[in-house]
Amino acid sequence: MSKQLTERVPIMFDPDLLKQLDDYSFRNRIRTRAETIRRLVMMGMQKDETKKADAVA
Numbered sequence: 001m002s003k004q005l006t007e008r009v010p011i012m013f014d015p016d017l018l019k020q021l022d023d024y025s026f027r028n029r030i031r032t033r034a035e036t037i038r039r040l041v042m043m044g045m046q047k048d049e050t051k052k053a054d055a056v057a
Contacts, residue, residue, distance in 0.1 A: 011037070 025036040
């Protein structure tokens with residue numbers, strides 16, 4: 001990411017979800033949990049926007 005990150009968002013995960021997150025990170029060669037979470041959030045938001053646009057069309 002080229003944008004400066006200035007906001008911190010504390011979040012808690014249960015052990016099973018954290019393992020899934022770490023496994024995803026490893027498979028996709030993402031170095032940090034924070035970057036993994038950012039990417040997954042962005043992907044989810046993009047998919048949601050696409051779904052909404054398809055529903056309107």
